[in-house]
Amino acid sequence: MPELPEVETIANGVNERVRGARIVSVWTSGKPQTFKSPENEIEEVLTGARIERVRRVGKTVVVTLGREQGQAEFLVHLGMTGRLLVAEREVPLPAHTHAVLTLADGREVRFVDPRRFGRLSVVREAYLGPGAEPTTIGDEEFAKLFRGRKVAIKAALLNQSLLHGVGNIYADESLFRAGIRPTRAAGKLTRTELARLREALQKVLARAIELGGSSVSDYVDAEGMTGYFQIEHAVYGRGGEACKVCGTAIKKMVLGGRGTHYCPVCQR
């Protein structure tokens, strides 16, 4: 589900609500694939810890913990349908809840994930993530990521070990705004095209963060509110509809197993 703007919205929302709070108890569901670290280790590391801050790294929500036993971070990857909610204890637990952190004031941080593609883990060092940060990367470094690569530029944008945080919506939207066909070989884009792509990507991400992300079906923030960037989607989810720039029908194809949307006239 969530890409960089959605994960950032969630992380900021959770941070504002629970920063400084103490975790007094932890419950986990026992569904094995949800837990990348052993469940008992997660419970042990979180119980009694203070939440120092919550931030986004790539598509991961990172909770920095204050503990007498030493540094640790709690990592929440939301997969396709994961939600991280801060709720009063009276609010009924949603179906598919896989972890609940109870805070000293009685509120709960809840991880809910119907499809169970999300993953929870703890690490003992500061988490940096696999790839470069797209919101701040410069032209030089951005261009270097794609040099010599034969894969389609869309597939390269989705590769988290190159750039972390870009997913299917923002790959399609930024390629449209840069006027680049998603199927073009990443290594064959010109310097000008790469500069346009970097700028388009950063503008799209910044605007989406402003609007609280895109809510296509499942996504909500820490308070359960939807985002609004889907209103500004130019191509994603608009197959067959008219291009907002030239009126041509938006095409939808499958590229690297993902639905891919583009304008055959505006994107070359």
Added chain:
DNA sequence: CGTCCCACCTGATTGC
């Protein structure tokens, strides 16, 4: 190593 494809899940929507 780079690239491709599929499996991992549930739920909503589409089509017969």
Added chain:
DNA sequence: TGCAATCAGGTGGGAC
């Protein structure tokens, strides 16, 4: 209406 097929904001592992 009912039921099966298809499709989803993601990743990771195996095959080549």
